[in-house]
Structure formats: C-alpha cells, structure tokens
C-alpha cells in the first residue's frame with residue numbers, strides 16, 4: 084500500500100504526559116467481524132500463502 | 146516501500162500443459178478472454194464471426210448446428226429448434242426453473258422424472274422418405290457442453306493452441322449443485338474448471354487490473370475503496386457491495402433481480418412500436434404482438450434500437466414485413482425511450498440502493514460504482530445513479546467515464562486474469578486456497594486512525610478503513626509545521642452521517658444536466674438536506690509521545706494489526722537518523738484465533 088498523507092495537525096504532547104518508552108497501550112480493538120475474502124487476484128494469493136504458511140508480512144517479504 | 150502483497154506466488158508445480166482462458170457464460174451472452182502469463186494483459190477473443198459477445202444460443206437447421214449470432218437469427222425463423230436462456234437451468238429440477246425467458250425459443254421440457262431440464266429439438270436433417278425429422282431431447286448439461294466446446298474451439302483457433310482449462314464466472318447465488326453440473330458439462334467439453342468466481346468480483350478484478358496497468362508508475366498501486374459492482378445483464382441483474390482493501394475483495398452484500406435486464410427494456414420498446422403500428426394501420430394490420438414471429442422480429446429490432454440509442458440521440462426502428470406483409474418503420478429518440486422506460490430504468494437504481502441498505506451502509510460510504518454487463522451501456526442508468534449518489538461517488542460506465550472498459554467485457558477479463566494467476570497450481574492447491582479456513586478472516590469492525598487537532602476540537606484522521614481484513618499494515622505521514630513534542634493518539638473511528646440544511650443540494654452534477662424537467666416529482670421547495678459522512682474518534686487504542694520533532698518535519702505512523710487483533714504501532718520522524726529510532730509499542734489482541742471462525 085502506498086503511504087497515506089494526512090492533512091491534519093498532531094496535538095502537542097501535554098507537559099504532564101509520560102509513559103514508559105513513551106508508549107501507552109490504552110485499550111484493545113473492538114471485536115472483529117468474521118467475513119470471507121473473495122479468493123481472487125494476486126493480493127488474495129499472497130494472503131492465502133501467508134495464512135497457509137503462518138507467515139507475517141515481514142517474513143513474507145524476505 | 147516494497148510490495149506487501151502483490152508479488153505473484155511461485156506455482157507449487159508446473160502444470161505446464163494447461164492452456165486456461167477466462168469464460169463468462171451468461172444466459173444471454175458468453176465471452177472468452179485470455180491473459181498471457183508473460184504480458185499479464187487480458188484480451189477478449191472474437192470468434193470466427195468477429196463477435197466478442199457471443200449469444201449463448203444454439204440452433205439446429207437442416208442437421209447443422211449454429212451458435213451465437215447466427216443462432217440468434219433463427220429465433221424468428223426457427224424458434225422451436227433454437228435453444229436460448231438456459232444457463233440458470235443447470236443443476237436444477239424442472240419444477241425449480243422459470244421458463245418465461247424461453248417463450249420465444251425452444252421450450253424447456255422435463256427430464257429424468259423432473260430431476261432435470263432439457264430441450265426437444267430436431268437436430269438432424271429429415272431422413273428421406275420421412276415426413277418429419279426425428280426429435281431428440283438434449284439435456285441442459287448437453288447443451289452447455291456443446292456451447293462450451295464451441296467457445297473453447299474459438300479460443301483455441303485464435304490462440305493457436307488447444308484450450309483445456311478455464312476460470313468460469315457464475316452468479317453469487319449459483320448453488321453447489323449448479324456448479325457441479327457446470328463442472329461436469331465443461332469437463333465433457335474438454336475444459337477443466339480451475340475455479341468459479343462471482344461475476345461482479347470478476348468484473349472488479351478486470352477493471353482493477355486495467356487501472357493498475359495503465360498507471361503502474363504514476364498512481365499509487367491501489368487504495369482502499371468501497372465499491373458497488375452492478376452486473377446488469379440481459380435477463381437478470383446482480384449487484385454486490387464490495388470492500389476493496391489492499392487489493393483484496395470482501396463482499397459485504399448482494400442483491401439480485403431475476404426479471405430485470407436489457408430484455409425488460411426491450412419489452413418497453415416492443416410495446417411502443419406495436420402500439421404505433423396498430424395506430425398507423427388500424428384494421429389493415431393485426432397487432433404484431435399476437436403473432437409469434439412478428440413479436441420475435443419486434444424484439445430483435447427493439448434490442449438493436451436500444452443499443453443504437455446508447456450512443457446516438459435517435460434511431461430508426463424498422464422491420465420488414467412485420468405483420469400482414471406490412472413493412473414498418475418508426476423513429477425513436479433517446480429521451481422518448483428514457484421516458485417510456487422510466488419505471489424500468491429506476492428499478493436498476495432501486496436494486497443498487499437495496500444492496501447498499503443490505504450492507505448496512507449509506508450512499509455516502511460508496512466511493513465507486515462500477516457498471517458491468519451489457520445493459521450498463523444505457524446512459525440513463527448511469528445518469529439516474531449520479532443523481533441518487535453523492536458527488537463523491539465515481540460512476541464508471543461508458544457514458545460517465547471515457548476510460549471505462551467495455552462493461553460487456555469486464556467479467557471475462559477478470560476471469561482471464563484469475564486463470565493466468567492460478568493455471569500453474571495443482572488442482573488441490575487451488576481448492577485448498579478457496580476453503581473457508583483461508584478465506585474467512587476477521588475484519589475490523591471499526592476504522593483505525595489518529596485523533597488530531599487541539600483539545601476540545603478533535604477530529605479523526607483515517608488510516609485503516611473499517612471492514613479491512615487482518616492481518617493488515619498501513620502507513621501514514623503527517624506534517625508537524627511547528628515541530629516539538631507531539632502526541633500520537635491512535636483510536637478507533639466511529640462514522641456517522643451528519644445532516645445539515647442548505648438552499649442548494651450538492652448532488653452529483655453528471656446526473657441532472659439536460660433533463661431537469663424529467664424528474665419534476667423530485668423537485669419541491671423544501672430546503673435541501675446536505676448529508677456528509679464524518680468520522681469521530683471513538684475508543685482510544687494507544688498513545689505515543691514523539692519528542693523533538695524538527696520544524697516542518699513529517700511524522701510517520703505505521704499501524705499493523707495482526708491476525709489475533711494485536712496492534713503494533715511504530716512512530717518516527719521521517720528522515721531522522723537511526724539513532725532517533727522513534728517510538729514503538731503494541732496493544733494486545735483480543736485473543737481471536739489466527740484462523741477466525743465463521
């Protein structure tokens with residue numbers, strides 16, 4: 084995927100904000116919906132290959 | 146950035162003897178297409194007669210079999226020995242088929258005690274000394290085999306090599322029994338079915354592949370869109386709402402109408418012409434609708450006129466010896482046709498809107514409408530959609546987009562592309578990849594993005610669309626003009642439709658240009674509502690602080706969601722040295738198994 088360019092402004096870091104290694108996990112994602120991907124096209128084939136070999140994106144790139 | 150997903154997979158084995166085509170087999174027409182593995186370009190193949198839309202019709206005349214356009218010509222001359230509109234009968238019992246499309250050609254008959262459907266035709270010439278030729282009953286499977294064999298031969302002749310495999314497009318609602326019947330009918334014609342794919346999905350694949358080839362260098366490879374694909378055919382129309390995410394397609398809803406298509410529009414013109422004929426000739430000429438042959442002639446001419454009106458402003462409806470030996474001709478202009486057919490034309494819009502509702506979406510969620518199938522050439526169908534959908538919805542059809550591919554060719558093209566992608570795989574591999582364990586995947590129920598703007602006036606900048614399958618990785622950049630320490634707050638986005646009142650509506654301009662007086666019903670003096678889609682930040686997922694950002698620098702945020710819904714975020718300043726490694730952290734998943742479940 085191409086990199087998205089966001090036209091917005093990031094808020095500045097509040098002076099009292101602190102976190103270990105400057106990262107704070109807040110809450111998990113909402114439960115997903117289970118749906119079927121159409122088994123067509125080059126991108127699906129790559130998905131199928133990752134899934135069947137239990138590989139991640141970065142492993143797949145090697 | 147390297148290509149996440151696009152590199153073609155290495156075939157597991159060399160099934161090099163396969164020559165695979167894409168095959169669109171409709172009730173009205175069939176099309177064959179080929180994609181060479183070296184060039185990757187889909188090409189729709191013309192048969193010996195030069196047709197790329199080959200009518201799915203077989204006709205038997207004096208012991209000879211005709212197919213396509215030649216067979217279609219026999220509907221008026223030799224209707225009972227001409228077989229048409231049978232695709233949807235495959236794999237069905239006699240009691241389950243709707244024979245009404247076959248009224249003007251061979252009528253379906255019961256076979257195998259009602260288990261199957263066939264056609265009784267005289268396929269052999271009359272033997273000397275016999276008054277009448279012997280009739281044979283051809284099963285729907287046999288008819289399909291004969292038709293496919295001829296299609297494969299046309300493709301083989303064109304390619305100069307023997308075609309022996311195909312990806313075939315079918316409607317979403319084709320049952321397993323229908324697929325099994327089509328598989329064996331194809332096999333009997335020497336064609337191995339590599340895969341069935343839904344017609345709208347094939348159309349989208351055909352369209353996207355073209356876009357990608359056209360803009361390989363300049364345009365981003367692909368982007369996330371929510372698309373309606375409307376396959377508007379001859380006897381039926383099928384619509385799908387598809388989430389296209391990172392080049393993968395997930396169908397969110399489908400809608401079907403088995404009585405809506407080009408043939409429905411033909412009926413409008415038939416009525417119009419018949420009434421004009423009766424009015425003009427009174428008792429001298431009988432109503433051409435009451436005579437089978439006259440009706441067939443009217444129907445054939447109606448289709449030709451309709452096609453002409455897709456391009457021109459007027460067309461001449463003329464039939465030699467229509468009824469009682471009278472030659473008939475009538476001039477029809479496009480706006481007259483559109484007025485007469487208004488109700489039918491609006492049915493296409495309504496069918497498409499119903500698919501949006503079924504997907505639980507709003508018209509504002511739809512980025513693109515791709516019109517496929519022959520009836521999509523009709524300009525008014527696109528124009529009606531343009532006035533129902535917002536200006537942000539791009540409508541791809543011949544009359545709205547000069548770069549649109551021929552809608553009649555889209556499905557065959559998509560099938561050909563898929564055929565070239567998988568023809569090197571072993572059959573078992575293809576089957577394994579289409580199993581639910583591979584295709585059924587958790588999809589994000591909410592968008593993911595950044596909370597931006599000052600406190601109290603926050604807004605939401607989208608990075609990952611809802612309905613995106615996981616795992617997924619997306620990267621976004623955002624400029625920090627003032628530099629300094631910034632807060633990157635990742636959240637889910639909740640989208641809603643905001644409605645405000647305004648004097649003038651912001652509808653899609655293409656719709657209501659010249660024909661404002663046509664839709665007077667819609668025009669009243671109530672203030673127009675302006676509806677827009679906005680995302681609001683919902684649940685916060687994580688926060689990262691990035692310190693010491695240079696003035697005017699860009700901050701890059703990479704969001705990865707794993708199969709277990711764990712989120713990993715990497716935030717860094719673009720161009721900053723490696724010593725300034727940025728911030729990285731994860732939010733644990735909700736523990737969904739890697740394979741999800743249905």
Ligand SMILES: Nc1ncnc2c1ncn2[C@@H]1O[C@H](COP(=O)(O)OP(=O)(O)OP(=O)(O)O)[C@@H](O)[C@H]1O
Pocket residue numbers: 170171172173174175198377378379380381382406407408448451452453455517518519520521522523553
């Ligand atoms: N240029 C055109 N303008 C208007 N209508 C057209 C044009 N070209 C083809 N059509 C119509 O498209 C219809 C055939 O569409 P298509 O070839 O997609 O059908 P199909 O998928 O085989 O049919 P079915 O819906 O019966 O399964 C016919 O009604 C035909 O008249």
Ligand SMILES: [Mg+2]
Pocket residue numbers: 171172344376377378379518
């Ligand atoms: Mg069709």
